[in-house]
Amino acid sequence: MTDTHCPYCSLQCGMTLAPRRARGGAVLEVRARPDFPVNEGALCRKGWTAGGLRGHRERLTTPLVRDRTTGELSAVGWDEALDLVAERITELRTASGDDSVAVFGGGGLTNEKAYLLGKFARVALGTSQIDYNGRWCMSSAASAGNQAFGVDRGLPFPLSDVEQADVVVLVGSNLAETMPPAARHLDRLRERGGRLVVIDPRLTTTGERADHLLQPVPGTDLPVALGLLHLLDAAGALDEDYLAERTTGFDDVRRSVAGWWPERVERVSGIAADDLREVAALLAGSERVMVLTARGAEQHSQGTATVLAWINLALGLGMCGKPFAGYGCLTGQGNGQGGREHGQKSDQLPGYRMIDDPAARAHVAGVWGVDPDSLPGPGRSAYELLDALGADGGPRALLVHGSNIVVSAPNATQVTDRLEALDLLVVADIVMSETAALADVVLPVTQWAEESGTMTNLEGRVILREQAVAPPEGVRSDLDVIAGLASRLGCEASFPLDPEEAFAELALASAGGRADYAGITYDRIRAEQGVFWPCPDAAHPGTPRLFADAFATADGRARALVVDHAGAAEQPDADYPVHLTTGRVLAQYQSGAQTRRITDLVDEGIFVELHPMLAGRIGARDGDQVEVSTRRGALKAPARVVSTIRPDTIFVPFHWVGANRLTNDALDPMSRMPEFKVCAAAIRHVASAQRVGAS
Template sequence: MTELLLKYFRTKQQEVQSEKVYDTQCPFCSMQCKMQLIEQSIVSRKKYTTIGVDNPTSEGRICIKGMNAHQHALHQDRIKYPLLKVNGEFVRISWREALAVIKEKFTDIQVADGTNALAVYGSASITNEEAYLLGKFARVALTTRYIDYNGRLCMSAAATAANQTFGMDRGITNALTEVPTTRVIILAGTNIAECQPTIMPYFEKAKENGAYIIAIDPRETATTQIADLHLKVKPGMDAALANGLLKVIIEENLTDEQFIRDRATGFAEVKEYVLSQSLDEIAELTGVPKEQIETAAIKFASEETGMLFTARGVEQQIDGTAAVRNLLNVLIATGKIGKPSCGYGAITGQGNGQGAREHGQKADQLPGYRSIENEEHREYIASVWGINKEDIPRKGVSAFEMFKKIDEGEITGMLLMCSNPVVSNPNANFVKSALKKLKFLVAIDLFVSETAEYADLILPTSSYLEDEGTMTNLEGRVILREASRPCPGEVKHDWEIICEIAKVLGKGQYFPYKKAEDIFNELRIASKGGIADYYGITYDRIRKEKGILWPCPDETHGGTARLFEHSFAHPDGKAKMVVVSNSSQIPKEKPSEEYPLYLTTGRVVSHYLTGVQTRKSAALAARNFESYLEIHPETARKYQIENNRLVTVTSKRGSIVVRSKWSDKIRQDTVFVPFHWADSQNVNMLVGEDLDPFCKMPGFKVSAVKVVPN
């Protein structure tokens, strides 16, 4: 028996000719789980296995997306060399030729149409180094005011609300390790079980420890299943629901008066407004029974500790900023911020959604979360970049507004990096129409996405396995993605591409970097003294400490685990409460006789964003190979919708065709469609163009539609 076993293992050893281990982290959600890809060469084929690696945030866990991420990175459809569109077809060209074309076209556009005729559209999936560099490239190499990024469509409402209320925005004001010890949790508009599965154990542990969980969502989801109380709110009524909670808390004398007096402004006005409102009317408005509002309010206010988490369900609305601010009013009124096991978390969506919004690729922003309109901020960044303050352009417009500028002819050329706005933006047909008007579009991507199909030139970029750099996860923890796998073909890193374009445009002296760490060291200096201060963080420290929570002002500083312990970031040190009206001044689309149902959108566990990467993974695509419409059986019968049949969903903007899926877990006045699919299943073709006035977020979560059988 022993001889047979030895023979078996010797045979297996011979079959495994070599083994390589690549340290990396998941390219998908904001947990940024650490993992290793093990590549085994077995006879004439390769076998890949992904395992989780211990780290402070996900503690070695990975989800189904992370396990299969390598399938898209190794996919045969990866772009491996520059592609130029000639007579409607993409043909291979050299990098030298590609850069020459960019130089010619970009120069011609700016001579003919002005400096600001070129725009840059960035991403929240790229590294901090690349996000920083993209902002610098727009302002120094192109000298254009028009740069924004796809995070505008994701986290901007929560970021703006946090800045307005607290004076600064970091995804979670505490480390996740405080979640299990809190006594009550509000999960508002977040389906973390499907969007960030590896965060769930924190909440499950809290529940085991006796925490009371309140979920706010129009649907029953895998996340609401852990809740003790589910407030099944009408889509778009989150701000009004928060007023109901505030009314009960104030009337029951459950506010933290000392905290309000010492650390907040605006409470008197909020109190006067909410007490003037009828709880019965709020219940009618929100669709949440009065008794449930009372239970939630009393439970949250009565417990000694509590935490509030919001995500896209609350934020992706045209009053998303106001809705989040009103929920933060609840947090402040009860004094549950800046203390152990008390705080706020905006559950960041994209992999580097936090870091990508801190260092300069937003229209109004400079590195370190500085303002591009602040003269002192402009002076400091100009000194870091070695240019004159006056040469930094002023602020531009938001992501979607750039397509309006294209439509109007003000923007005639664009550099697009790692984003797919044809699928991700509202009124997708309008975005397609605008892109067709561009004189020149350069797309930097892994694949020929739905947007890259409209490009004149596509440049091949590196994947998460190949591109080293830092990311900032949902905690605000700066971590280092090691990436040692060689780039395939003629693929280059995003930062290399930016530097090479800058060089042919005659601005190479401002982009002299040889490796990602060089860029990070400049970013450290650029962020120094800013709200998002990374100055004390180095690659060596990250490797030793497994990530550091910003702000970290010097190399002796241990990072900041809990924000606002003694003061908020406004000049007076106080949080700013604000009245948010039930009868919003921002009119939302409401169901009508022609379009009788609310449409809301969201994610499924096996896909990510517009699906460009996850739909290239056979294991993930097999789990959800097409989109669907979730509809309540009673609603389905009313509109003669059979289960598991193709239906047409129509709004004022357009129509899509998806498969029906009966579910009694959704409100009868609401239907749900996930947003990971393109073309005839692109749900964003149904979403309107109206934007939140503060953060410019489209209203993805509230549209009026009709559904008919095909």
């Protein structure tokens, strides 16, 4: 048996894997691990069935290369596949320069993979064109955290602190379905008398737990925050001593929210003024208030501004740095935190150093043994990178590790067109995802139980996934792929194959950075149930809680920054009269490349959730086929008629091809986050449920 962690979300729940023989080969039995403090033995359906891809008939076990004449993929040996990739990369770099080759990573990659992928791009390829799908996860919260606090760590406290707050304000999160084991903390909060405020356009399983549920128009979480701060200031409920001692800029913020009286907020957001006043009174009378945001608040063209508004609220109440209080972001992807800290984001180097900082470049170049001037500068952000593929001046080749872009990218039809315009698309994956199906070269790589490596969960806790079983014959790790290509490209820098050796190098490269892992080792992680960064040396205990004495800014003070509401980039009109929002469902994860292939998780396919009033207006009943269209595309799916969503809003889960063909690619100016969470849409009735079934 092997103690390890779940392959899915950012909780990184502890579990034990027990390989056993079964008909058709070895399978992985998942068992509870009650000693890990994040989940205490609890797992969601996805966790319990995580071994389902072991021995799956769709598992990739040999490299595949597309014949340029027939267009068919056929099996080849590893040397042939890697030689071909290196040869074509060399041709493109010679003809069009280093930036003609791009790299796209994933928030599910281990820290070691993310680190070496960034090193590979900058040193072996010399390209600035690298980013990852985590740009679409919590980049807006990251941007806001860096601006306000001087550092970006999803939760600046352990998740269990939620239980000890007096009030938790949950903005844009369906925690009970997306991270079910974490919902126990909300339940314990309420058992001890705490209160829960949920802000979401839908009444979800999480919202059913709420003492106060606010259902705003999608894209209006920002004015809700501004209105609450206005009321708290007017009531004299702000912590003036804290603001004077620990913040700068709050007087400007105070003036900026003066015009956001409750009735104005009601007109913009749809939240009744009296409901807003009731929540403000609850916050004003509470000693420990915690504000948590997630993708519902962040995946907007004003996502960074929205998070900054909620941070201003927490600062105004004097909560940031206070025990069992403050602001935090609920990271989504398994390594959404660590994945951006160590170099696969276009503007960052290991340790959360910025790539345009000369001192940062010098430090990392010293670890890598290269000239700092040889490192490229910042590249395009994720969507901008994909949108430039195959275009004049854009990359001609793309290497994809750990991402299913065809399903997950906004305005996905446009992105698919750009992928098809490439001279070379290489995808490393465990199954034939929708993106791999377009590739010129497909490389079969190990899944989580077949390799070791570290992840950084939503708390900033660095944990270790231990290898439990050997990979299938013919499958290699991403570390092998990276090292093999680097060698064939003539790169003399080291690319370790052993993950522990790679982590030791990562620790050196991160030393002195904002995300400092220098004092963390595999042995410490095993002994301590994970280690919280920053941890600058072996004697340091790690940092479970940030900001108790100072923020990570030059003067130790938090920055309160003025923001205002501009609204979604695309507003409803006569042709597209309703709001479309997207999100996750309990049984599926991200693009569904893994979970859609596990029999025990296949409950249903894509659906369209809408209110009975809207259903009546278009003549649809529950189960009928409806068509949703936006300015970018359309999809047909069964209707799910519920009274728990706003009448002016429809919801579509994004785990299947189709949802992100509809979403808007408008970008946040600071984080470059696309506006996944709201766009203008039309909906019409197509066929009755009986006729759909008959066909």
